[in-house]
Amino acid sequence: xxxLRLLEDEHDEAKSVFKKLERAHGPEASRLWDQLKSMLTLxxxxxxxxxxxxxxxxxxxxxxxxxxxxxxxxxxxxxxxISALEPSNEEWQPKMKVLQENTEHHIEEEEGELxxxxxxxxxxxxxxxxxxxxxxxxxxxxxxxxxxxxx
Ligand SMILES: [Fe+2]
Numbered sequence: 001x002x003x004l005r006l007l008e009d010e011h012d013e014a015k016s017v018f019k020k021l022e023r024a025h026g027p028e029a030s031r032l033w034d035q036l037k038s039m040l041t042l043x044x045x046x047x048x049x050x051x052x053x054x055x056x057x058x059x060x061x062x063x064x065x066x067x068x069x070x071x072x073x074x075x076x077x078x079x080x081x082i083s084a085l086e087p088s089n090e091e092w093q094p095k096m097k098v099l100q101e102n103t104e105h106h107i108e109e110e111e112g113e114l115x116x117x118x119x120x121x122x123x124x125x126x127x128x129x130x131x132x133x134x135x136x137x138x139x140x141x142x143x144x145x146x147x148x149x150x151x
Contacts, residue, residue, distance in 0.1 A: 003131035029087035071106040
């Protein structure tokens with residue numbers, strides 16, 4: 001699969017879980033949060049392993065990628081802070097809102113600014129190749145986390 005399609009599909013999935021979280025409470029909110037947290041963490045890891053390093057080495061995408069790393073960093077801080085809270089805590093909703101806004105901003109920049117540049121510097125074959133590597137990594141990581149949970 002084209003790596004940009006793969007990433008866009010994951011962006012859409014994350015946005016829809018954020019939407020569900022807006023109305024969720026108690027155990028349902030915790031369950032959705034666990035799901036969202038693993039999605040975001042894996043997504044960041046795949047981008048930072050297979051996507052950003054190569055694009056950082058290209059002049060047209062270098063600055064956008066350096067900014068994207070910082071956006072991931074801020075998202076990680078919020079993810080850690082939310083993970084330390086219960087959904088009933090008064091800071092849960094506002095922190096979630098800030099994470100949602102940050103994530104949506106990050107997605108907009110990737111899809112609106114970074115991806116069009118990637119389309120220019122990587123041909124279809126290259127995008128398919130990186131997409132396949134990402135699918136493999138996602139499979140491996142998902143299997144490993146299933147095994148961890150079962151142990
Ligand atoms: Fe990202």
